[in-house]
Amino acid sequence: MIVTDALIACPACGARNRLPVVASGRPRCGKCSTHLPWLVDADARQFSAMLDQSSIPVLVDLWAPWCGPCRSIAPILERLAADRVGSLRVVKVNVDEEPTISARLGVQGIPTMVLFHAGEEVGRQVGALPADRIRAWIDSVLTP
Template identity: 50%
Template sequence: MRSQTKDASVVQCSKCGRRNRLPRATSGIPRCGVCHQPLPWVTEAGDDDFGEVVEAARIPVVVDFWAPWCGPCRMVSPALEQVAADLAGRLKLVKVNVDEAPRLSQRFAVQAVPTLVVIDQGRVLTQRSGAAPAPVLREWVDDALAA
Protein backbone atom coordinates (compact mmCIF):
# COMPACT_ATOMS: atom_id res chain seq x y z
CA MET A 1 0.00 0.00 0.00
CA ARG A 2 1.37 3.41 -1.02
CA SER A 3 0.19 7.00 -0.99
CA GLN A 4 2.05 10.02 -2.38
CA THR A 5 2.40 13.63 -1.25
CA LYS A 6 4.58 16.41 -2.64
CA ASP A 7 7.62 15.63 -0.49
CA ALA A 8 7.13 12.05 0.68
CA SER A 9 5.21 8.84 0.23
CA VAL A 10 3.76 6.53 2.85
CA VAL A 11 4.49 2.83 2.46
CA GLN A 12 3.20 -0.05 4.50
CA CYS A 13 5.88 -2.57 5.47
CA SER A 14 5.12 -5.99 4.01
CA LYS A 15 6.77 -7.68 7.02
CA CYS A 16 5.17 -5.99 10.05
CA GLY A 17 2.43 -3.81 8.55
CA ARG A 18 3.82 -0.53 9.95
CA ARG A 19 3.19 2.56 7.82
CA ASN A 20 6.41 4.46 7.05
CA ARG A 21 6.95 7.90 5.53
CA LEU A 22 9.62 7.85 2.82
CA PRO A 23 11.19 11.06 1.52
CA ARG A 24 11.56 11.47 -2.23
CA ALA A 25 15.32 11.94 -1.81
CA THR A 26 17.62 10.74 0.96
CA SER A 27 21.17 9.54 1.35
CA GLY A 28 20.35 6.07 2.64
CA ILE A 29 18.21 3.04 1.98
CA PRO A 30 14.68 3.23 3.39
CA ARG A 31 13.93 0.76 6.16
CA CYS A 32 10.88 0.13 8.31
CA GLY A 33 10.98 2.11 11.53
CA VAL A 34 9.83 -0.93 13.53
CA CYS A 35 11.29 -4.12 12.02
CA HIS A 36 14.10 -2.44 10.01
CA GLN A 37 13.36 -4.42 6.83
CA PRO A 38 14.04 -2.65 3.51
CA LEU A 39 11.01 -0.87 2.07
CA PRO A 40 10.06 -0.55 -1.60
CA TRP A 41 10.93 2.98 -2.67
CA VAL A 42 8.51 4.37 -5.24
CA THR A 43 8.31 8.11 -5.81
CA GLU A 44 7.97 10.82 -8.45
CA ALA A 45 10.29 13.41 -9.98
CA GLY A 46 10.12 16.21 -12.52
CA ASP A 47 12.29 18.67 -14.38
CA ASP A 48 13.18 20.64 -11.25
CA ASP A 49 14.09 17.84 -8.81
CA PHE A 50 15.35 14.98 -11.02
CA GLY A 51 18.98 15.48 -10.01
CA GLU A 52 18.18 15.32 -6.31
CA VAL A 53 15.71 12.42 -6.54
CA VAL A 54 17.40 10.25 -9.19
CA GLU A 55 20.98 11.20 -9.98
CA ALA A 56 22.03 11.64 -6.34
CA ALA A 57 20.49 8.31 -5.26
CA ARG A 58 22.91 5.87 -3.68
CA ILE A 59 21.07 2.86 -5.10
CA PRO A 60 20.15 2.14 -8.74
CA VAL A 61 16.99 3.82 -10.02
CA VAL A 62 14.44 2.69 -12.59
CA VAL A 63 12.87 5.79 -14.13
CA ASP A 64 9.42 5.26 -15.62
CA PHE A 65 8.58 7.94 -18.19
CA TRP A 66 4.80 7.72 -18.43
CA ALA A 67 1.68 9.73 -19.28
CA PRO A 68 -1.75 9.63 -17.63
CA TRP A 69 -3.48 9.15 -21.01
CA CYS A 70 -1.30 6.12 -21.91
CA GLY A 71 -2.98 2.70 -21.53
CA PRO A 72 0.27 0.67 -21.63
CA CYS A 73 1.70 3.00 -18.96
CA ARG A 74 -1.18 2.13 -16.63
CA MET A 75 -0.60 -1.57 -17.38
CA VAL A 76 3.15 -1.50 -16.68
CA SER A 77 2.92 0.53 -13.46
CA PRO A 78 1.85 -2.40 -11.22
CA ALA A 79 4.56 -4.59 -12.77
CA LEU A 80 7.20 -1.96 -12.00
CA GLU A 81 5.91 -1.58 -8.47
CA GLN A 82 6.19 -5.36 -8.06
CA VAL A 83 9.82 -5.24 -9.24
CA ALA A 84 10.48 -2.39 -6.78
CA ALA A 85 8.92 -4.47 -3.98
CA ASP A 86 10.95 -7.56 -4.96
CA LEU A 87 14.16 -5.50 -4.94
CA ALA A 88 13.34 -3.39 -1.86
CA GLY A 89 16.50 -1.84 -0.48
CA ARG A 90 18.39 -2.44 -3.73
CA LEU A 91 16.34 -0.36 -6.18
CA LYS A 92 14.37 2.88 -6.34
CA LEU A 93 11.47 3.41 -8.76
CA VAL A 94 10.88 6.99 -9.90
CA LYS A 95 7.93 7.96 -12.08
CA VAL A 96 8.21 10.95 -14.42
CA ASN A 97 5.06 12.29 -16.08
CA VAL A 98 6.24 13.31 -19.58
CA ASP A 99 3.45 15.89 -19.88
CA GLU A 100 4.83 17.70 -16.82
CA ALA A 101 8.57 17.17 -17.50
CA PRO A 102 9.32 18.19 -21.10
CA ARG A 103 13.02 18.89 -20.44
CA LEU A 104 13.57 15.37 -19.10
CA SER A 105 11.63 13.87 -21.99
CA GLN A 106 13.90 15.70 -24.40
CA ARG A 107 17.08 14.89 -22.46
CA PHE A 108 16.33 11.15 -22.50
CA ALA A 109 14.96 11.24 -26.08
CA VAL A 110 11.61 9.82 -25.01
CA GLN A 111 9.73 9.13 -28.24
CA ALA A 112 7.16 6.69 -26.84
CA VAL A 113 5.67 5.95 -23.45
CA PRO A 114 6.27 4.06 -21.36
CA THR A 115 10.03 4.47 -21.63
CA LEU A 116 12.09 2.94 -18.85
CA VAL A 117 15.65 3.91 -17.93
CA VAL A 118 17.97 2.30 -15.39
CA ILE A 119 20.33 4.85 -13.82
CA ASP A 120 23.08 4.10 -11.32
CA GLN A 121 24.97 6.98 -9.67
CA GLY A 122 23.85 9.36 -12.42
CA ARG A 123 24.93 7.05 -15.25
CA VAL A 124 22.41 5.52 -17.68
CA LEU A 125 22.85 1.74 -17.75
CA THR A 126 20.07 0.86 -20.18
CA GLN A 127 16.85 2.17 -21.68
CA ARG A 128 13.80 0.54 -23.27
CA SER A 129 10.35 1.49 -24.51
CA GLY A 130 7.09 -0.39 -24.15
CA ALA A 131 5.20 -2.32 -21.53
CA ALA A 132 6.16 -5.78 -20.33
CA PRO A 133 5.07 -8.14 -17.53
CA ALA A 134 6.84 -8.09 -14.17
CA PRO A 135 9.07 -11.16 -14.81
CA VAL A 136 10.39 -9.63 -18.04
CA LEU A 137 11.01 -6.27 -16.36
CA ARG A 138 12.73 -7.99 -13.43
CA GLU A 139 15.07 -9.84 -15.80
CA TRP A 140 15.79 -6.58 -17.68
CA VAL A 141 16.64 -4.78 -14.43
CA ASP A 142 18.74 -7.69 -13.14
CA ASP A 143 20.71 -7.76 -16.41
CA ALA A 144 21.31 -4.00 -16.25
CA LEU A 145 22.51 -4.17 -12.65
CA ALA A 146 24.79 -7.13 -13.34
CA ALA A 147 26.55 -5.40 -16.24
Protein backbone atom coordinates in the same frame (compact mmCIF):
# COMPACT_ATOMS: atom_id res chain seq x y z
CA MET B 1 3.76 19.59 -9.26
CA ILE B 2 6.23 19.60 -6.38
CA VAL B 3 6.74 16.22 -4.76
CA THR B 4 8.75 16.13 -1.54
CA ASP B 5 7.80 12.86 0.14
CA ALA B 6 5.90 9.66 -0.52
CA LEU B 7 3.90 7.63 1.97
CA ILE B 8 4.94 3.99 1.79
CA ALA B 9 3.23 1.19 3.67
CA CYS B 10 5.62 -1.26 5.30
CA PRO B 11 5.23 -4.73 3.75
CA ALA B 12 5.86 -6.36 7.14
CA CYS B 13 3.82 -4.36 9.66
CA GLY B 14 1.68 -2.06 7.51
CA ALA B 15 2.92 1.13 9.19
CA ARG B 16 2.88 4.16 6.89
CA ASN B 17 6.30 5.74 6.45
CA ARG B 18 7.18 9.10 4.93
CA LEU B 19 9.89 8.53 2.37
CA PRO B 20 11.77 11.47 0.82
CA VAL B 21 12.21 11.48 -2.95
CA VAL B 22 15.74 12.83 -2.66
CA ALA B 23 17.79 10.76 -0.22
CA SER B 24 20.54 8.18 -0.22
CA GLY B 25 20.76 4.82 1.49
CA ARG B 26 18.10 2.18 1.87
CA PRO B 27 14.89 3.19 3.65
CA ARG B 28 13.63 1.23 6.66
CA CYS B 29 10.30 1.21 8.45
CA GLY B 30 10.27 3.51 11.46
CA LYS B 31 8.24 0.97 13.42
CA CYS B 32 9.78 -2.45 12.67
CA SER B 33 13.02 -1.58 10.76
CA THR B 34 12.08 -3.67 7.71
CA HIS B 35 13.50 -2.37 4.42
CA LEU B 36 10.88 -0.42 2.48
CA PRO B 37 10.19 -0.57 -1.25
CA TRP B 38 11.38 2.69 -2.78
CA LEU B 39 8.61 3.68 -5.20
CA VAL B 40 8.17 7.44 -5.54
CA ASP B 41 7.11 10.16 -7.97
CA ALA B 42 9.69 12.78 -8.89
CA ASP B 43 9.45 16.26 -10.33
CA ALA B 44 11.97 18.18 -12.44
CA ARG B 45 13.26 20.12 -9.44
CA GLN B 46 14.34 16.91 -7.65
CA PHE B 47 15.27 14.66 -10.53
CA SER B 48 19.02 15.34 -10.84
CA ALA B 49 19.59 15.37 -7.08
CA MET B 50 17.68 12.10 -6.72
CA LEU B 51 19.86 10.40 -9.35
CA ASP B 52 23.10 11.82 -7.94
CA GLN B 53 22.34 10.86 -4.33
CA SER B 54 21.05 7.35 -4.93
CA SER B 55 23.37 4.65 -3.65
CA ILE B 56 21.36 1.97 -5.48
CA PRO B 57 20.26 1.67 -9.13
CA VAL B 58 17.26 3.78 -10.16
CA LEU B 59 14.60 2.66 -12.61
CA VAL B 60 12.78 5.69 -14.01
CA ASP B 61 9.34 4.95 -15.44
CA LEU B 62 8.18 7.68 -17.83
CA TRP B 63 4.42 7.34 -18.21
CA ALA B 64 1.11 9.18 -18.63
CA PRO B 65 -2.32 8.45 -17.13
CA TRP B 66 -3.98 8.16 -20.56
CA CYS B 67 -1.46 5.54 -21.77
CA GLY B 68 -2.86 2.00 -21.58
CA PRO B 69 0.51 0.20 -21.80
CA CYS B 70 1.84 2.52 -19.08
CA ARG B 71 -1.03 1.54 -16.79
CA SER B 72 -0.45 -2.14 -17.59
CA ILE B 73 3.16 -2.10 -16.37
CA ALA B 74 2.46 0.02 -13.26
CA PRO B 75 1.60 -2.99 -11.04
CA ILE B 76 4.64 -4.85 -12.40
CA LEU B 77 6.91 -1.99 -11.35
CA GLU B 78 5.22 -1.77 -7.93
CA ARG B 79 5.88 -5.51 -7.44
CA LEU B 80 9.46 -5.07 -8.67
CA ALA B 81 10.05 -2.30 -6.11
CA ALA B 82 8.70 -4.59 -3.38
CA ASP B 83 10.71 -7.60 -4.54
CA ARG B 84 13.96 -5.67 -4.84
CA VAL B 85 13.76 -3.79 -1.58
CA GLY B 86 17.11 -2.25 -0.76
CA SER B 87 18.58 -2.89 -4.21
CA LEU B 88 16.42 -0.87 -6.62
CA ARG B 89 14.64 2.48 -6.50
CA VAL B 90 11.64 2.90 -8.83
CA VAL B 91 10.81 6.49 -9.74
CA LYS B 92 7.68 7.35 -11.68
CA VAL B 93 7.61 10.47 -13.85
CA ASN B 94 4.34 11.62 -15.39
CA VAL B 95 5.44 13.09 -18.74
CA ASP B 96 2.36 15.32 -18.94
CA GLU B 97 3.23 16.99 -15.64
CA GLU B 98 7.03 16.92 -16.07
CA PRO B 99 7.81 17.48 -19.78
CA THR B 100 11.30 18.82 -19.02
CA ILE B 101 12.42 15.43 -17.69
CA SER B 102 11.18 13.55 -20.75
CA ALA B 103 12.80 16.18 -23.02
CA ARG B 104 16.07 15.95 -21.09
CA LEU B 105 16.08 12.17 -21.51
CA GLY B 106 15.08 12.33 -25.17
CA VAL B 107 11.92 10.30 -24.66
CA GLN B 108 9.85 9.98 -27.83
CA GLY B 109 7.39 7.27 -26.80
CA ILE B 110 5.89 5.93 -23.60
CA PRO B 111 6.14 3.84 -21.59
CA THR B 112 9.89 4.28 -21.43
CA MET B 113 11.97 2.82 -18.63
CA VAL B 114 15.45 4.25 -18.11
CA LEU B 115 17.86 2.53 -15.75
CA PHE B 116 20.51 4.61 -13.96
CA HIS B 117 23.42 3.46 -11.86
CA ALA B 118 25.76 5.88 -10.08
CA GLY B 119 23.91 8.77 -11.75
CA GLU B 120 24.59 7.52 -15.29
CA GLU B 121 22.13 5.99 -17.74
CA VAL B 122 23.00 2.32 -18.22
CA GLY B 123 19.92 1.04 -20.03
CA ARG B 124 16.69 2.01 -21.75
CA GLN B 125 13.56 0.08 -22.66
CA VAL B 126 10.76 1.59 -24.75
CA GLY B 127 7.38 -0.11 -24.65
CA ALA B 128 5.56 -2.39 -22.25
CA LEU B 129 6.99 -5.79 -21.44
CA PRO B 130 5.76 -8.65 -19.26
CA ALA B 131 7.19 -8.86 -15.74
CA ASP B 132 9.72 -11.61 -16.49
CA ARG B 133 11.19 -9.67 -19.44
CA ILE B 134 11.46 -6.45 -17.41
CA ARG B 135 13.31 -8.34 -14.67
CA ALA B 136 15.58 -10.03 -17.23
CA TRP B 137 16.34 -6.68 -18.89
CA ILE B 138 17.28 -5.07 -15.55
CA ASP B 139 19.42 -8.06 -14.56
CA SER B 140 21.23 -8.09 -17.93
CA VAL B 141 22.03 -4.39 -17.67
CA LEU B 142 23.17 -4.45 -14.04
CA THR B 143 25.17 -7.69 -14.20
CA PRO B 144 28.80 -7.02 -15.17
